[in-house]
Amino acid sequence: MRIMRLGEAGKERPAVMVPSHDAPDRYFSLLPLTADVDGSFLADGGLGRVRDALAEGSLPVLEDAGTLRVGAPVARPGAVVGIGMNYAAHAAESGSAPPDVPVVFLKPSNTVAGPYDPAPVPPHSRKYDWEVELGIVIGREASYLASEEDALACIAGYVTANDFSEREYQLPGAGGQWTKGKTLPGSTPLGPWLVPAEDVDARNLTLRSLVNGELRQDSSTAGLIFGPATVVHHCSQYMRLEPGDVIITGTPEGVALSGRFPYLRPGDVVEAEVAGLGRQRQKLYRAGS
Template sequence: MPAVVQEGTTYDLRGLTGDIDGAFLAGDGVARVRRALDAGELPVLPDADALRVGAPVARPAAVVCVGMNYAAHAAESGAAPPTRPVVFFKPSNTIAGPYDAAPIPPASEKYDWEVELGIVIGRESSYLSSVEEGAAAIAGYVLANDLSEREYQIPGDAGQWTKGKSLPASTPLGPWLVPADGIDAGNLRLQSWVNGEIRQDSKTSDLIFDCATVVHHISQYMVLEPGDVILTGTPEGVALSGRFPYIQPGDVVELEIAGLGRQRQEYFRKELP
């Protein structure tokens, strides 16, 4: 069910919308929620703390990703920093809630975490004429984990980004969607931990291509629709670097972006039927 959190209280949005989706965002949904909050028209959601937290955006038409968008991560991946955005897709059926139990694929040996800032699109965008138009197309931001199976993604003739990035529940989102005007997306701290040990600790100010530039660039090649999600890339500190082991059954991965909340996933080995 859709909800909004204000000053620690969770309010029920079902009187305004059936879900937080593209139609809601394109239909001035954020402004309508703000007006309802100011007018005291939204009921408190009972027992909110006992409910599962799902992804804060209902299944988007597209999950578009930008690779190697931090110079240090490109270096630890063995690549030079890109001179233009590297773009790929994840299926939208990979989206999971921020606290859901996380399956490691049955044959996986190199499952990797990636804390990322996610952009949520608020209006249809195609062939945008400027970076400023790119910024105006952003409805808000989310915390994301772009889980990646590196053995599928990279080596040999069979290595393909799509294979390594399309696994079930490999895109936990949330817990919150924060409106674009409520946060400085260009200066946010991103962190990840595995079993309580810090792995990544960077800032979005280190992005090679900032959020508005990313939206403008991608709009030259595809139509972005309201509710679509763009993952902007991960900073250094992943297992691919060779400095840390890959995710194992029983591991707990936590991720946080300042102002966007914190995720926690416990990992288990998915068994074949």
């Protein structure tokens, strides 16, 4: 099953999509179970209740699902946590050695956007970049976890993410800081779906990105230096992760920062995909124009 939020921004309705190989996908409303896909829903066993309701056939069909905007699959997170340079080849193309411990940064929750929403390029940006990533959605409080096994139990599910980054703002130079380059509005599209952790083998998922139809990244989560359990456990030692929070786990090689590709411009179309978690598509525009 694939958990979604459908409707206008700020008015999304919770839904579940059941894919089919030989028939149209089916969509059902989750309003009988919850008002939204948020931390409270996840912490209260919401995904299990959805599975039970589907088995019982008690959820109403969403007839208009195909006409609705697709929002981020989890309501505005309390925290969006980024992990940097978590693939050795990406660290190398960034001019850095692979880290010995996870590199952690924070993004405001207002960076979260829907998977097909137009993506704003900052007014004075010259080095806007793409980063396809595996996203982790937290399902229960994680604080000072004792083990990676405990960390796995805190993962509700996984999503496709894109961490748009302004490299001129991010990297050392005239006041460059990671925060400035990673916190721009609409720079963290999530979705289209949240897939429960029990339905995902996060150890070997293909990640791809395309710009204007041309392949840029083609890798696998098998290349993660620090896997999901390690990342959640590590972050829990320094912050309290709450249900509904999102961790984006880093990007593989193939970004514009490598020097092999041009940076993004208004009018470009970026697609990001994680196998089984769905493909995003954003058309870029100049913010403020």
